[in-house]
Amino acid sequence: MYTGSFNNLILNSDSYKTSHWLQYPPGSEYMSSYVEARKGDYDTVFFGLQAFIKEYLQAPITSTHIDEAEMVIKAHGLPFNRAGWERLVEKHGGYLPIRIQALPEGSIVPVSNVVCQIVNTDPEFYWLPSYLETTLLRAIWYPSTVASLSYYCKNVIKTALEKSADNTDSLPFKLHDFGARGASSMETAALGSLANLVNFSGTDSMTALVAASRWYGMDKDMPAFSIPAAEHSTMTAWGRQRETQAYENMLDQFGGDGNTVAVVSDSYDLWNAIDNIWGDALKDKVETMGGTLVIRPDSGDPAKVVREALERLAVKFGTTINSKGYKVLPDYIRLIQGDGINPQSLGKILNTIMEAGFSAENVTFGMGGGLLQQVNRDTMSWAMKASAIQIDGEWIDIFKDPITSRAKRSKKGRLALVKDSNGTLNTIKEQALENPADNLLQDVFVDGKLLVDDSLTTIRERTGW
Template identity: 80%
Template sequence: MYTSNFNNLILNSDSYKTSHWVQYPAGSEYMSSYVEARGGDYDVVFFGLQAFIKEYLSKPITQQDIDEAETIIQAHGLTFNRAGWELLLAKHGGYLPLRIEAVPEGSIVPVSNVVCQIINTDPEFYWLPSYIETSLLRAIWYPSTVASVSRYCKGIIRQALEKSADNIDSLPFRLHDFGARGASSFESVALGSLAHLVNFSGTDSMTALVAASRWYGMNKDMPAFSIPAAEHSTMTAWGREGETAAYANMLKQFGGAGKAFSVVSDSYDLWNAIDNIWGDSLKDDVKNMGGTLVIRPDSGEPIKVVREALQRLAVKFGTTINSKGYKVLPDYVRIIQGDGISPQSLGKIVDAVMEAGFSADNITFGMGGGLLQQVNRDTMSWAMKASAISIDGNWKEIYKDPITSHSKRSKKGRLALIEDSNGQLKTIRADELTAYSNNLLRDVFVDGKLITEDSLTTIRERAKW
């Protein structure tokens, strides 16, 4: 059985990449490739490159990496570019002779535009930009897609609050990340949950807090918050006959001025919990505790459940009419809906809430699989493609244009991203840049060094509505 360092960058690629160094034309010197999201329903929120560079590109390739990679790749049935990797070790100390430029993280870029571009800085390593395509593209598409979905959801909630609430001050806490247990891996949680925090300040993924400190300079400031919350086990442990006592215990443990806590209330009968327990037996305790009880439904058809829950709570606790003409529950009781939330269902729920006369201020959302797991590379059609090659000192534009799918047509040449005279972002060839055009792509990584580093705070400001 072959064993290897799990962080061996040579093995962090597709198998077929290992033979590509002999497939390029003789005289090849420089290869330029770019990354874009070719389509989809969301604007791109660019995020994640800095994390990848810090975790994987800031460490040199070692002789041990080369030896292990050769053993595995040759046993795998493929050729291995040992001379190339050993030259990299000898000439560059194992650091990759690459230049990666990209838009600043947190930038909002329409689809079909370049967001990242990579080129080798040493002509002997023309094969290297393509070799790291697998890891680089993955490092960008996943967190950028999650950040893009999260921002899209933020827009839905923002519009609902602008229409139906007195203010939107609570917007950063209106979509809570519930996705840790449903994500495919620990690193997916770290990247995806952190990407959500570009837009929001609520999460139950503690891994994201570690990631923010590790990769984005949040060593002292807390990037996100949560509240005490019940799960079914802590409620059903009291037995069905002890449901009231279980809820009363939550009030006792977590109630108090300025405090908030969440209680899942549908382990048995949500309507009984609202009408007869929260709204009757414990009503005075809820009103007088000084904090905010957040009732959490966790089953059923979300639109129907949220609307009916609000209506029943209004009967029991009353409402006021805000400046926009919508009903608002007392400050001490709210709802969080965390089951069945997706970008599509979210809009339908807030529409139903407002159609029933309630402000979106009454409800917060939790999003799990729809945020971190129900995305893939095709969600926004991400791709990394070679667009220019220098052969014997001459640059040549290269591209693909399959007759069977024009949507996969790639861009040509060395690229730049500019803001045109209408304020729109536009991809152009770098040789079209003028003294009056500012290339929004900036150097991020050059020859083993992270050139530009941003904190999560700075990235949030860029992505802010």
Template identity: 80%
Template sequence: QAFIKEYLSTPITHQDIDEAETVIHAHGLTFNRAGWERLVDKHGGYLPLRIEAVPEGSIVPVSNVVCQITNTDPEFYWLPSYIETALLRAIWYPSTVASVSHYCKGVIRRALEKSADNLESLIFRLHDFGSRGASSHESVALGSLAHLVNFAGTDSMAALVAASRWYQMNNDMPAFSIPAAEHSTMTAWGRDGETAAFSNMIEQFGGKDKAFSVVSDSYDLWNAIDNIWGKALKDDVKNMGGTLVIRPDSGEPTKVVREALERLAVRFGTTLNSKGYKVLPDYVRIIQGDGISPQSLSKIIDVVMNAGFSAENITFGMGGGLLQQVNRDTMNWAMKASAIC
């Protein structure tokens, strides 16, 4: 939809033909000027092509045809190959991102089925952190939209604009986020002011049914958990009415997440759910957004559950691993001619 609406819905003009001829001849190639001029005269510059595809968001096994393009006017038999590269690019990237996201959703779903009382929070368990790590603004929009086929959390604002532009979302919001601190907003208070910085987050964003995230490793994550969140601000965290989501952001993820959960359990206690796994109080959770890939996500979940904690204690944020660390060979995408008359 995005490719068709953005690039194929505007007719070709004689000015476009002039520009293309200049570039292509200078490049050392031949150019079918007569064919393109005939297309403008006969079809008003619109491409006589039929593009058919499985519905977006469908779960389709590999080695299946998901899209085909056919010329609808025999006079323009040469036209499909002109957009093959652009059409394939428009398909492989978001489809691959959606597949990575879908794989992660399966890992998280199985973990929640084993260790949590319900799956209500599943669509918020993997958050898109990839906006600054992607190669372009358009890549962010397309990749994050693909992620939103599976989940409902993103920090990539471009996806929200793209959803409205290409999918007529009207007033429907396709994804959500929560207020979140970053290192600059914490360290701006100075090391001696870290407790005040954390307290300010509670004051500004705490409240009944509200959630907010605070990066807590600016100086010493373990001191932040043991002495600031778990001691100086413990009562404030317990009584604010919302949920504090602590974000570790350095170190080896499996070790850091497990130890963070164990330290939080000491300070805030846990309960056992119906599956026999430990769950922190509703007012405190963890989000791990550093070093997340499909592989590391699986390892973190295994370590956490082996330590007796439910997967519901953790949310994940994925950046480059979601939107950037893919290519056309990740899932062996190709487009080939299948019929010629």
């Protein structure tokens, strides 16, 4: 039985990496690699590197890690660079002799630009940057993809609010994270939900709150909020015959001045719930409880259901016309659509309700699998590639340029990211910098030390909060 701990960085790699130290040319001294999103439908919102560094790179490699890794890797059928790892412990106390440069987290950059670059700082460890590819790329691509998708959705909603609402004040709470249960692991939920909080302030993932405190300095300020909300079990437990009592109980328990309560209302017949329960039997209580009732449909075609729900609520509760000429329900009643939401359906729903004359301010959205799980590395074609090597004192550009796929052509040389006179971000070679201070890539980790420690508040500000 071969055991290994999940906090052993040597084992946090692809198997074939263990043989690569023998594959580089004689005289190899430094290896430089970069990370980019090669293509995609969204601009890149860079996020997650600080979490990875704090969780995995600040603790040293130990002799125990080396012994454990050797046992696993040799039994796995691969060579093990014991001398190299022992030398790392002996010479650097187990701390990684690497330099990681990156964009400030929360920065927004077009795809096909460098966002992170890694190089070893000791020529004995030329093999180390590429050995870390698996774990470093994974640490970046997932939270950055979620943050990028979430930012795209934020702009879709913002555009709709600017067109149909008096203001955009409600925007931070217009997309609520429902994705924790659909994520593949607790760490996935923590990272993905936290990435969404770069753009929004609503979540039902308490793991994200822990992550914000652990990795981004939010131990005093609460980074996100939620409200009391019903699920089908709490509604159907009353039985179909007592559906009205189930809803009334929600108002009694959680209503009141300034309070908001969400009630899933399609356990049986959504239209009956709107027309006869909320809009008739409980209408007076809804109107006078002092807070806001948020009705949640949870099935059917989202665009059609949301439009019809708004139309029925308008009949029962009336509407006013805002300054943009769109209908708005009374402040005490709203709708949340949390089923079937993704970047495409989101725009479709908003367009459908605005075409029907309703303001986007009537509706909030919840997003689960479409936010945290229906993404992969290919969503934005993330890659980490070696772009330069120093051999016997000379830097050499290296790259891939497969004739069978021009899309996989990689960049050459030590890289920098700069902003031109038009404000456009471009990747250039480091030696082309006229002024090193123009390079937007900054040192964030050098030789075991974290040099940048941003709060989530600071990161949010970079996205335009």
